[in-house]
Amino acid sequence: MVDPVTVEILRNAFAAVAQEMNATLYRSAFSPIIYEMKDCSVGLFTARAELLGQAPGLPIFLGALDEAVRVVHEHMAPRGVAEGDVYAINDPYLTGSHLNDVTVVSPVFFDGDLVGFTASKAHWLDVGGKDAGVSVDTTEIYQEGLRFGPIRLVHRGEFQLDLLDILTRNSRLPRSLLGDLQAQIAACRTGERRYRGLLRRYGRTTVEAASELIFEQAERADREVIAAIPDGTYTADGYLDGDGVSPDPIYVRVAVTVQGSDLHIDLTGSSPQRPGCTNCGYAQTLSAARLAYKFLINPHQPPTGGHFRALSVTAPPGSIFAAREPAACLYYAPHLGLMIELVLRALSDALPGRVPAGQPSDQMNFMVAGRLPDGQVFITGEASAVGWGALPDDDGVNAVVNYMAGDLKNLPVEVEEAKYPLRVTRRALDPDSGGPGRFRGGLALVKEYLPTAPGCRLVLWLERTVTPAWGAAGGLPGRTARCVIDPGGPRERVLYKANHLPLEPGVVVRCTTAGGGGYGPPWERDAQRVLDDLLDGYISREAAEAVYGVCVRGNEVDEDATRQLRERMRRRAEEDRR
Numbered sequence: 413m414v415d416p417v418t419v420e421i422l423r424n425a426f427a428a429v430a431q432e433m434n435a436t437l438y439r440s441a442f443s444p445i446i447y448e449m450k451d452c453s454v455g456l457f458t459a460r461a462e463l464l465g466q467a468p469g470l471p472i473f474l475g476a477l478d479e480a481v482r483v484v485h486e487h488m489a490p491r492g493v494a495e496g497d498v499y500a501i502n503d504p505y506l507t508g509s510h511l512n513d514v515t516v517v518s519p520v521f522f523d524g525d526l527v528g529f530t531a532s533k534a535h536w537l538d539v540g541g542k543d544a545g546v547s548v549d550t551t552e553i554y555q556e557g558l559r560f561g562p563i564r565l566v567h568r569g570e571f572q573l574d575l576l577d578i579l580t581r582n583s584r585l586p587r588s589l590l591g592d593l594q595a596q597i598a599a600c601r602t603g604e605r606r607y608r609g610l611l612r613r614y615g616r617t618t619v620e621a622a623s624e625l626i627f628e629q630a631e632r633a634d635r636e637v638i639a640a641i642p643d644g645t646y647t648a649d650g651y652l653d654g655d656g657v658s659p660d661p662i663y664v665r666v667a668v669t670v671q672g673s674d675l676h677i678d679l680t681g682s683s684p685q686r687p688g689c690t691n692c693g694y695a696q697t698l699s700a701a702r703l704a705y706k707f708l709i710n711p712h713q714p715p716t717g718g719h720f721r722a723l724s725v726t727a728p729p730g731s732i733f734a735a736r737e738p739a740a741c742l743y744y745a746p747h748l749g750l751m752i753e754l755v756l757r758a759l760s761d762a763l764p765g766r767v768p769a770g771q772p773s774d775q776m777n778f779m780v781a782g783r784l785p786d787g788q789v790f791i792t793g794e795a796s797a798v799g800w801g802a803l804p805d806d807d808g809v810n811a812v813v814n815y816m817a818g819d820l821k822n823l824p825v826e827v828e829e830a831k832y833p834l835r836v837t838r839r840a841l842d843p844d845s846g847g848p849g850r851f852r853g854g855l856a857l858v859k860e861y862l863p864t865a866p867g868c869r870l871v872l873w874l875e876r877t878v879t880p881a882w883g884a885a886g887g888l889p890g891r892t893a894r895c896v897i898d899p900g901g902p903r904e905r906v907l908y909k910a911n912h913l914p915l916e917p918g919v920v921v922r923c924t925t926a927g928g929g930g931y932g933p934p935w936e937r938d939a940q941r942v943l944d945d946l947l948d949g950y951i952s953r954e955a956a957e958a959v960y961g962v963c964v965r966g967n968e969v970d971e972d973a974t975r976q977l978r979e980r981m982r983r984r985a986e987e988d989r990r
Contacts, residue, residue: 414622422614422622426465427714429456429606433530434467437599442591443537444831445793449821452534452596456603457481458623459526462717472748472816473533474706474715475699476508480515481529483507487562495521496569498597501562502539504553504741508696511539511557511741512546516565516593518600522611527620530603532596536589537791540582544781545791548656548873549911550689550740558582566597584789627718630710634722635673637709641762645669648758649681651879652746655688656909661878662690662732664747666754670762675709677701677755678726679733682747691735692744694727700748701725703816704755708763746875749773749816753881760884769801769853769929770881773814775873776893776925780834780861781912782868790832794823799846799854799890799927801881808854808928810841810950833865842891842924844952847880848959849887849930850937855950856891856925862918869912876926877908886985887930888959896922935961935981939969 433454441447453469461481466474483506484499501507502514512535520528538545541557550556558579565575579593580586611619645667652662665681685691705723706715713719727733732747753773760767775795784790797811813820825836838860847853874893881890895907897915899922907913915921942962945951956962961981963973 419622419625430465430467433599433603436602437595440595440598442588446534454532457529468819471703471818475702476695477531479695480507484517484562493519494568498566500565503561505693508693509744512536516596520604520607530600532599538584543912552738556742630716630718631721634709638675639673641670646758648754653878655686655690657688664750668758676724683732685735685739689740689742691732691739691741694734697727697733704752746774765804768803769884769931771801771928772798772876772881772926774875777873778923779871780868796925797857798925799856801928802851802853802931807852810855811857835862837862844955845891845927847883847888847890847930848934850932853890853928853930856927858924861921863915868915872910874908881929883929884931886933889929890927893926934959935978
């Protein structure tokens with residue numbers, strides 16, 4: 413038995429170890445996508461690959477890290493796992509996401525025994541492939557870059573130089589690749605030292621017993637919440653625009669079954685793997701399912717190895733959620749984001765007042781690649797902010813990263829302009845983009861780029877332009893995303909997806925993300941809040957009257973005209989329902 417005080421000390425100590433690992437990675441990385449945007453995650457695990465501590469990072473990696481640790485250990489154990497070893501893996505069919513996301517794993521030894529693992533996962537800007545950085549028009553995994561299963565990069569503290577040579581020779585950015593890899597290794601080494609320190613201070617028996625208690629407490633807390641949900645099967649379905657190669661929409665179907673204290677997510681019936689790059693391995697699907705689960709089941713408790721024991725997930729082999737070779741996997745996130753949204757939507761009636769309106773649930777990637785004047789390749793990496801869906805009792809948040817990205821940051825304008833031949837001429841909220849409702853959906857982001865040198869190319873993927881973020885309880889959907897080249901100019905055109913499209917210097921690129929859905933009928937929104945939104949520039953005067961039913965004269969609400977207009981809107985809605 414371990415006393416409760418020691419259990420709590422160790423619970424927080426595990427989280428502190430992960431946070432220090434994260435800080436080491438941020439401060440050591442070479443690429444802005446890691447040290448500025450924080451496109452990475454780290455974790456501390458038991459010898460059975462059970463999560464002890466995970467720092468804020470990308471929640472979409474919530475389940476993929478421990479799966480990567482398991483795969484590495486199973487593959488390497490017959491050869492012998494040694495102290496000082498470091499392993500790496502990026503195979504999407506084993507770890508879930510795209511080739512650019514590389515997981516680095518190191519075993520933790522104490523008194524000669526294997527007692528745990530540390531792991532870090534980060535986005536490498538270029539791992540080869542047919543285009544610099546990423547290619548969103550791929551049809552096979554082989555076009556997307558260098559793919560490797562579990563490899564031993566460091567053996568008993570000695571770098572395997574032949575493997576490092578292969579990695580760097582296959583990247584257009586070898587220096588950044590090597591620097592980011594070293595940063596990931598440094599993060600893992602930090603975790604090793606700190607975990608061994610806990611074992612020395614408290615004793616291995618105490619630490620392992622406390623870990624088991626933490627897992628048991630987490631499982632018990634989850635099962636209590638699930639048991640309170642009415643038993644049954646809850647379903648929802650939806651569509652994505654397409655896969656970048658075929659215009660056919662991508663179908664996603666979710667069935668959530670609650671039985672006692674168990675919760676099962678079944679994705680049977682969803683689209684088979686697609687010819688384009690919107691596919692992923694099962695590990696990433698499991699990770700996204702855990703994220704949807706965590707939003708609803710004890711969301712305020714940090715995840716541990718005990719939190720998902722009540723969850724099971726079915727994804728048919730050969731589907732977009734469990735793709736098989738040689739399926740392209742570069743853009744693995746859109747269908748996962750929609751799946752998360754559908755899980756929430758399916759359970760909205762069973763959990764009244766706990767599920768928000770929809771959000772775009774996509775990264776809204778617009779990136780630029782090219783060459784600097786000295787001939788060096790550059791690649792920006794950016795997942796842009798979106799509007800979140802409104803809550804049952806409050807407005808959605810304006811211009812923040814989607815559910816899956818978590819702690820991901822916007823790339824600072826100062827960094828973009830200092831490192832790349834780009835000038836950012838505008839960065840603002842998009843008026844009227846949030847779905848109208850009693851509580852308004854969050855607003856989208858508008859960002860304008862101006863290339864300042866020849867040779868720049870645009871990589872673009874804007875999703876859910878056909879099926880926007882839905883409203884809830886009578887709320888309206890948010891506005892969809894769009895990208896306009898040369899807005900207002902003679903060569904103006906609207907795009908949603910593009911792969912390394914040439915950009916001329918001086919031609920403006922205006923990218924606008926999508927807004928969140930509204931919650932409740934718009935005419936029930938407090939008139940003063942509508943006026944505040946108007947004065948803040950969040951909505952237009954036309955929307956205030958036509959959508960919210962608020963008549964504004966000057967900077968004041970005309971209460972009599974508003975009352976009459978809203979009564980007409982209510983009657984019209986009742987007639988439509990009949």
